[in-house]
Amino acid sequence: MNWSQLQTLLWLRWRLSWNQLRKGRSLNLILAVIATVGGYALVITCAGGGFLLGWKLLGRAQANATLLTLDIFTGLFLFSWIIGLLNELQRSEIIDIQRLMHLPISLPQLFGINYLASHFTFSIIAAVPALTALSIGMAVSVGAQMLLLIPLALAFLLWVTSWTYCLRGWLVSLMVNQRRRRAITAGLTIAIILLAQGPNLYFNLTRPGGHRASRGAPFGSLETYGTSSESRLAHQLAPPLWLANGALALRQGNPWPAVGGTAGLSLLAFLGLAVAYRSTMRFYTGSSKVKPLVTTPPPPDKTPSTGPQPRKQLLVEWQLPLVRSDTAGLALASFRAMARAPEMKMMIVGPLTMMVLFYAIFFTRNRANMPIGLGEFAPTSLVLMLFFTMIQVLLNQFGLDRNGFRSLVLLPIPRKQMLLAKNLAFAPFVVPPALIALAVVPFVLKVSIGALAAGVLQTFTMYLLLSTMGNIYSIGVPFRIGAGSLKPTKNPPKVVLLMFVSHLLFPILSLPVIIPPAVEFLAHRAGWAEHVPLNLLLSGFSLVCTGLVYFGSLEGLGAWLQRREKDMLATLTQEIE
DSSP, X not given: OOHHXXXXXXXXXXXXXXXXXXXXXXXXXXXXXXXXXXXXXXXXXXXXXXXXXXXXXXXXXXXXXXXXXXXXXXHHXXXXXHHHHHHTTTOXXXXXXXXXXXXXXXXXXXHHHHHHHHTOOHHHHHHHHHHHHHHHHHHHHTXXXXXXXXXXXXXXXXXXXXXXXXXXXXXXXXXXXXXHHHXXXXXXXXXXHHHHHHHHHHHHHHSOTTOOOOOOOTTTTTTTTTOSHHHHHHHHHOGGGXXXXXXXXXXXXXXXXXXXXXXXXXXXXXXXXXXXXXXXXHHHTTOSOXXXXXXXXXXXXXXXXXXXXXXXXXXXXXXXXXXXXXXXXXXXXXXXXXXXXXXXXXXXXXXXXXXXXHIIIIIIITSTTOOTTGGGGHHHHHHXXXXXXXXXXXXXXXXXXXXXXXXXHHOOSOHHHHHHHHHHHHHHHHXXXXXXXXXXXXXXXXXXXXXXXXXXXXXXXXXXXXXXXXXXXXXXSOOOBOTTSSSBSSOOHHHHHHHHHHHHTXXXXXXXXXXXXXXXHHHHHTTSSTTSOHHHHHHHHHHHXXXXXHHHHHHHHHHHHHHTHHHHHHHHSOOOO
């Protein structure tokens, strides 16, 4: 390994990152400096905290406390590492190997330099001093045998980084296709969301209704943690748990599980590096086996053709009731484009996951303890929660178009009809999930039919409110959304501030939806109009007023859109990486 070349490449990467920050806005540079200083401070804190944890707490606590602590560390580290892996999926190599192949560097050395440079990440920089300090602290308190935890921890980190590096090398061959790359990124993000919420769903759905955990001593179950046969077998066979198993054995005076775990993790790490090196070199040298694109003509149809067959009607040719044909065509085309975008799939998974958590936490566990009359607020709460999670997309209705906004500008369609078409295109992504959530409410909570019907009206009221507000934001402060994500490619301070203000003002915007159930609740508690569905009546009145405001604003907002088209075109079509 040529350390001078490694130092040069690391300096080059740092210089490129610094130049990119310097060319950006001053606010981004200030935030980057603050994040860097905060990162170093956190590293020092992790090292000091790890030493104190090993010296003062784990060294004097029970042996099973060491097992529990390192199990928690392993889970948190793996979760944060997977999150960091998602951020690097846009490219497999931190330093592009193709740009360095013309240099006098051997391929194994080039691979090693790129591997080391690729893993100077925050997770590694924080985990290495934390585990090292923890081992030293336990060595001071327990004995010198705890120093064997340092090579075991380094072998664990080497195993994780080697196989994730191999995974990135494999994914880059799949992500050559841009659409497939975005689909993989969205799929992994969805899987991580479901994986992160899996334990919460399991414990809340399997626990009996109304059951609450006892408030006994916090270490009441520590004596039995890890003592079952299943737990012991898992810690002996699963490589991610070898770190905790070796630490427990060292705490009990047995060094051999730590030595065996170090050797086993090292062998697995070198195996991962070997697989990663082979796949990476095959990809960059062009020796990978790629199936040739051989187009074989379809077999001739033996049945005689009797004439032209009727053509299947395209989606964009459908007719929407009470909607002009040009508006319906643009709405259906926008819906088709968004249905294919992984960003919209990611947007739908979040609300659905929150809906399941809402049912699991507030209904399954505390159903027996819910106050009388509070169930009438459940439909309204679900509607508000689902729309709040989608507010970022609804307030930037042209952000997903990116370069396709040029085609919208050239369309010979009134601009108020264009706004109506964009609002209609978003409807299938926000209205059906809310209606599905309302349909499930009667199965888990006792609510009146009037509250459910009011929830349906409130769904359309919120949709019209956010569509009106979204039209204003989309014209006034549009921003380009990066492909494969829901974040803007650049964060101008004005956009960040206005989006923050929009989230703060969401309760005020939701007043037409919140007031009807609140009025009915207060009236019934006071004994007034107990048999009058005030929630349903007021929700219908709010829907009518909101509809009048929405359709009345289309003319003025359409004229504003026509005046702002050039500025919006420059913003939405400018690629900033």
